[in-house]
Each structure stands twice: as C-alpha cells, then as structure tokens.
Amino acid sequence: MIRFGLRLAVAGGREAVTRLVVVALAVGLGVGLLLATLSGINAVNTQDARYAWFNPGVQTTPVNPTDAVNPMWWLARPDFFDGQEIGRVDLAATGPVSPIPPGITQVPGPGQYYASPKLSELLASTPATELADRFPGHQIGTIGPAALPAPNSLVIIIGRTPTEMSRLPGAFEISRMQTAIDAPRAEGFKLVLAVVAAALLFPVLIFIGTAARLVATRREQRFAAMRLVGATPGQISKMSAAESTAAATIGTAIGFGAFLLTRHWLAGIPFTGVPFFPSDLSLNLADILLVALGVPAAAAITSRLALRRVQISPLGVSRRVTPRPPRAYRLIPVAVGILELAYFDGRRPHTTNGQVVAFLSGMLVVMAGLVVAGPWLTMVGSRLVAIRSRRPATLIAARRLADNPSAGFRSVSGLVLALFVATVAVSTITTIVANRGTNRSGNSATVMSMMYPPSGRNAPTSVPGSVTAALRATDGVRSTVTVHNNPDQPPPDAAPPTVVQRRGGGAGRGLPEITGTDLPGLVSCADLTRTPSLGRCAPGASVAYVDPTFQIPSAATQNQPSSKITWPTAPESVAQLNQLPLLSLSVVTDGSKSALEHTRTVLETAYPTSQQPPATDDDFSVDASNTLTSWQQLANVAILTSLVVAGCSLAVSVAGGLAERKRPFSLLRLSGAPLALLRRVVTLETAVPLLAVAVVAIGVGFLAANLFLRAQLQYTVRPPGIAYYATVAAGLVACLGIVAATMPMLRRMTGPETARNE
Numbered sequence: 001m002i003r004f005g006l007r008l009a010v011a012g013g014r015e016a017v018t019r020l021v022v023v024a025l026a027v028g029l030g031v032g033l034l035l036a037t038l039s040g041i042n043a044v045n046t047q048d049a050r051y052a053w054f055n056p057g058v059q060t061t062p063v064n065p066t067d068a069v070n071p072m073w074w075l076a077r078p079d080f081f082d083g084q085e086i087g088r089v090d091l092a093a094t095g096p097v098s099p100i101p102p103g104i105t106q107v108p109g110p111g112q113y114y115a116s117p118k119l120s121e122l123l124a125s126t127p128a129t130e131l132a133d134r135f136p137g138h139q140i141g142t143i144g145p146a147a148l149p150a151p152n153s154l155v156i157i158i159g160r161t162p163t164e165m166s167r168l169p170g171a172f173e174i175s176r177m178q179t180a181i182d183a184p185r186a187e188g189f190k191l192v193l194a195v196v197a198a199a200l201l202f203p204v205l206i207f208i209g210t211a212a213r214l215v216a217t218r219r220e221q222r223f224a225a226m227r228l229v230g231a232t233p234g235q236i237s238k239m240s241a242a243e244s245t246a247a248a249t250i251g252t253a254i255g256f257g258a259f260l261l262t263r264h265w266l267a268g269i270p271f272t273g274v275p276f277f278p279s280d281l282s283l284n285l286a287d288i289l290l291v292a293l294g295v296p297a298a299a300a301i302t303s304r305l306a307l308r309r310v311q312i313s314p315l316g317v318s319r320r321v322t323p324r325p326p327r328a329y330r331l332i333p334v335a336v337g338i339l340e341l342a343y344f345d346g347r348r349p350h351t352t353n354g355q356v357v358a359f360l361s362g363m364l365v366v367m368a369g370l371v372v373a374g375p376w377l378t379m380v381g382s383r384l385v386a387i388r389s390r391r392p393a394t395l396i397a398a399r400r401l402a403d404n405p406s407a408g409f410r411s412v413s414g415l416v417l418a419l420f421v422a423t424v425a426v427s428t429i430t431t432i433v434a435n436r437g438t439n440r441s442g443n444s445a446t447v448m449s450m451m452y453p454p455s456g457r458n459a460p461t462s463v464p465g466s467v468t469a470a471l472r473a474t475d476g477v478r479s480t481v482t483v484h485n486n487p488d489q490p491p492p493d494a495a496p497p498t499v500v501q502r503r504g505g506g507a508g509r510g511l512p513e514i515t516g517t518d519l520p521g522l523v524s525c526a527d528l529t530r531t532p533s534l535g536r537c538a539p540g541a542s543v544a545y546v547d548p549t550f551q552i553p554s555a556a557t558q559n560q561p562s563s564k565i566t567w568p569t570a571p572e573s574v575a576q577l578n579q580l581p582l583l584s585l586s587v588v589t590d591g592s593k594s595a596l597e598h599t600r601t602v603l604e605t606a607y608p609t610s611q612q613p614p615a616t617d618d619d620f621s622v623d624a625s626n627t628l629t630s631w632q633q634l635a636n637v638a639i640l641t642s643l644v645v646a647g648c649s650l651a652v653s654v655a656g657g658l659a660e661r662k663r664p665f666s667l668l669r670l671s672g673a674p675l676a677l678l679r680r681v682v683t684l685e686t687a688v689p690l691l692a693v694a695v696v697a698i699g700v701g702f703l704a705a706n707l708f709l710r711a712q713l714q715y716t717v718r719p720p721g722i723a724y725y726a727t728v729a730a731g732l733v734a735c736l737g738i739v740a741a742t743m744p745m746l747r748r749m750t751g752p753e754t755a756r757n758e
Contacts, residue, residue, distance in 0.1 A: 031255025070095025476595025
C-alpha cells in the first residue's frame, strides 16, 4: 500500500505532479522559516555566552582549591568612539598560570594589547590623536570570534602591570572567566526572546499544516472511490500517509537546503541590534531531529484526520451534511490565557526562567485560544453579514461561511495571529521606549569626565597646564568647565537633591529650580556664563552647586535640557573654590567628530585612572539605546516574518479552496452567474472571517501587552504610533492583494469543460 500510495502521488498526470510540487514547496518554505527561527534562538544564546567573559564578577576563587591558579587583575569598562561603545578590558597577570580571556592565545604584557577586527580597522584608518593614543602600548594580535559578541564588535584587551592595575578604581582580582550560565546578558532578554520565538513558531506551524492539507477535498473524493471498489480503511490510511509523507519529506529537504543557502545572509540581519557570525546560526541534534522527523509525521497525522469521513463510510464524501456549528465555549481558552497573565500582576516570579514559563505559557494559551475561537467568531460574523446582505455574492459567501466556519477561518488564521503578534510587539516596545528612551537631555557636544571620586580628598586642585594647552589647541574646542569637590557633600546614601517647579512668569515659567546643598560639585559662575548649555547661576552668584554631569536625578527634570537649569548658589568664594580638590572636567566642543574624539583622547591620556570615561550625553545612554534597539529589532522580525508566513498561508489556502470548489463554481457559471460574482464571493469568504476575528485579536493583543507590562515592568501600555496602524492597514491590503492574485485561476478552473470532465 505504501508503494501504491507513492505511485498515486504522481500517477494523476500533470495535476498530481503539480499538487506534489506545490505542497513540497509550501512545506519547504515553512520548514526553512522554522529552521531560521530555531537557529536564531541558538544564535542569540551563543551571542549571550560571548558577553559573559566581560563580566567575571567579584573576587572569585578557583573552582578547585587544589589547582595552582595565579589571580589576574581585572577591570572592564566602556569607552566610546563616534557613537559606538568600545568594550575595554585592562588586565595584569600575577603568574604564569593566570586565566586567559577567550579569543587570544596569551595574556598581553605591559605595553601590549589585542583588538577586535573591527576596532583594528578603526585604529588603522583613524588619526592616532582621535583613537589609538588612548591605549598604551602597541597591538600584538587580533581578538578571535570566541570573545566577540558580533563581527562588528569593538573590543580591546590591554596589558598592564599589577602595580598599575592596583591603582585603577574598580579593579579587582579574578581566578576564572565567567560563563553564560553565570551571567546572562540582560535581565528580561530571554523572556522577550521566548515570546518572540513563540510568535514566530505558531504561524509557521499553521502554515505547514495548511500546506499539508492542500486539496484535501480532492483526495477525499479519490480515496472514497477506492473504498467503493473494496479498499479497506487501513489501506486508505497507509496510502494517504505515504502520499502526504512523500510531499512533506521532499519539502523538508527543500527547507533544509534553503536554510543552508541563506544562512550567511540571515547572519547579517541585526535583529538583536548587531549581526551574527554565520556559525552562530546553528542547529543542534534535537532541532534537526525535531524538524526532519516531526514535519513528515505531522503531515501524515494531518492527512489522517482530513480523511476521517472516508474512514467512516465509502459514501462519506458524497453524503455530506452540515457540520455542527461551533459553540461559544471556544472562547474559554482565550479567557484562560488572559486570566493567567492577569494572575502574575503583582506575583511575578523572581527568576528569569520562572518568568519565561509564566508569561510564555500565557501568551501561547492566548494564541491557541484565538485559533480555537476563530470558527465561532467567523460564524457570528457570517450570520450578521447574511442578515444584512442585499446581493447574491454576499448571501452566497455568508451562507457558505455559516455552513462551515472552520474552513473559512482556516485560511486567515495565520493573518489573525500575525495581527495579535504585531499588536503585542508594537505596544510593548512603544511603552518601553516611552518610559526609558528619553532619560537624558544634556548637550551631546560636551565631553564630560569624572576624574576623581566625590570623596577624593587627595585629588589635585587644578588641571595641569599641558592638558589645558592640548585642549585649547584642538580645533572645535570652545571652552572648559572644571567642577570641584563640595566639602559638605552628603553621604553616598543621601536623598537626591530637592527640585521645585517655578510658578513665576517670564522666560523661566515652568522650568526646574534646584534647592539644597546636597549636590556633590561646585563650579565657577564665570565658567557657566561661557557655557550656557550646562545651565546658569542665580543673579549675583559667583559659585554654584552642580552635579558633575550637569543632570538632575529627578523624574521631574529628566527631560529638561541642562541649559534651562538654575543651579543653587554656594557660599564659597572663587578663591576658596580654586583650593578645593577637582571632581570632573567638562569640555564644550562644536560637536564635530574630530573635536569630540580628540578631546576624549586628551582626557583619557591625562587621566588614565578616571572614575568615568570621557563621554557625551548620547554616549551615556548608548547601552540603554542598544537594548531598546535589540527589542525593537526582535519585534520587527516577529511582525514581518509572521505577516509573510501568514500571507503565504493565505495564498495556499485560497488556491487550494479554489481547486476544491472548481466544479460547483463551474456549475454556477453554466447557470448564468457572471465571473465577477464568483470573484466577490471568494473575496468576501476571506474578508469576513479576517475582519471578524482581527478585531478580537487586536483587542486581546492590547490587553495581553498591558498585563505583561504591568506584571514585568510596572508600566501601563501606551497607544502605538501611526506606524502600527499603517502596518495593520498594509496587512489587510496585502491580504486582499493575495486574494486578487488568485483570481486568474478562477477563470481557468471554472470553464464549461470542468463541469463536463468532472
């Protein structure tokens, strides 16, 4: 029977071969997307592992105390260049068996460093005064991929002496490198990734199932005829499984081939904010077996379920009755998923894995619930359309949908899930960006460096003349502002400075004003007068209290520009100010790349033990911006991929439905129905279930996103921008465009010869 079933797959002439090819290509596309999703998950985990060695923790001890491991001095800190973050690691071995960072063959000695390939290119192409002069010594090698999160990562490992390292603030000794298990890259990233992966897998699995059911009605008729001539149910099952498995196996092979051919291209897509190495997009044995065996097995099971009427009776196909209408209890899974998400509002699990299980399961239940509830919603929508129908096309489409709403919804189920995914992704990212995306509001042309800690009583009282001369000789540098230590500074755990809101008139209406003496720095008002972008003093003041970054850590002022802040007056005189230890130095430039980078290099060279690297306001927020970009890229991938998969699923479903109904449509044409009427029927059969369920899917998406945000981040969902509504409109228009693309098939398949030959 298996051999006979394989012969049937191609024995029907051109139609059978075409059916086999179409099913194989459709399954191949779905398998390719499935493999890309699974390999993407593995790639993100691999990328996460490569971040771990940057963060080895504190004062670690050897795993085995009997091992002779020499500690290594370690300090990882950021540096910046042209809006990009450089991962800088200073280290010093204390013996011959100190741990070695990944990606290099030996610990660099004093005056030596390793650089990543991308940073090596920048060092070679950028003037030394803007970049290379920051790093002591010379380059002795290139950091390998094992230590680089991405091909374009900027990383440098600098060797120093133990004595030098002991003087660097924040440096400590380590005895081993960190692993990915010990330090995941970012809190919540695995949770976001898990939800995105589920959002991608659901439409892909639905698409594979749709492809496996292609022209199921025609196969039912053929197998029913075999039952009439004596074939047993077991023989029918074997032949059906063989035919479906053959097409799915060919499609699976096509999908593996397509994935391998496009892997290098996929690796270059920065859907986490940075590209991958091609080798990161890998498949483990479990992934390969799951897809290679699971897809053909699922196709066989789907085929078996599709032929259940033939198994009951050989006349089961011709003796069709109206299926039992779906009931309202189909809404229960959606309600269960929403209740599960609502349960964790205020009860969020403390571990990342616990959060993944809690929120991912809730999202999966909601998505499955939408699929289960779809036929009932389609039936309700079709009945409403039938009540208000005034034209034959509307009535035919509504009655057919009411007769078999499951078949009508099946064609648009992928698009409905895509709309749910788009709603959750866009509203979640929009809310996160609204709450985290604008935390700083200073001058991006000003380079600031915290050279000494606020309690550093042994710091010098002035900037060396050589540093001042180097800054003045830099093209684009306009002025400098030195901040001195406040002798009455508060303890580290003191409350933040008090902020009051002006209520007076004039130019100062509504601008923040600082009160209190708990700011850590003091500045000359003459310097502020020359640099109005950093704020201003009260009238008549000569010295003012300031924050070293010229920002106020208060929610009331975080979005206010520094130039609008009036700093409180300090009692010290200028002469007393000049006797106080230095705290920080800010250099105002014209904003050009050359001026910014040259200034950075001068400050880093002059103050190698600086508490904070020279950076602009934009640099301070680069890490948060990268995280938001990563989440935005993941959301975009989920939206675009799910829409593409849903569109393919719709095309396959509509084309398959036309093939199954070509005889009824041809009879309608013979009875006088114009072709335009049939086109309207096909369009309405797609539009009604899509619109009926899409409204519910979008509403449930906003609700699910709000519950997730409240439980995970204590945010309330923000309405998305115009881009979301444009995406939804584009998806609906694309849906109608896909249906319109199948209309030429309707003319060819419903001619008089079809009714005669059938």
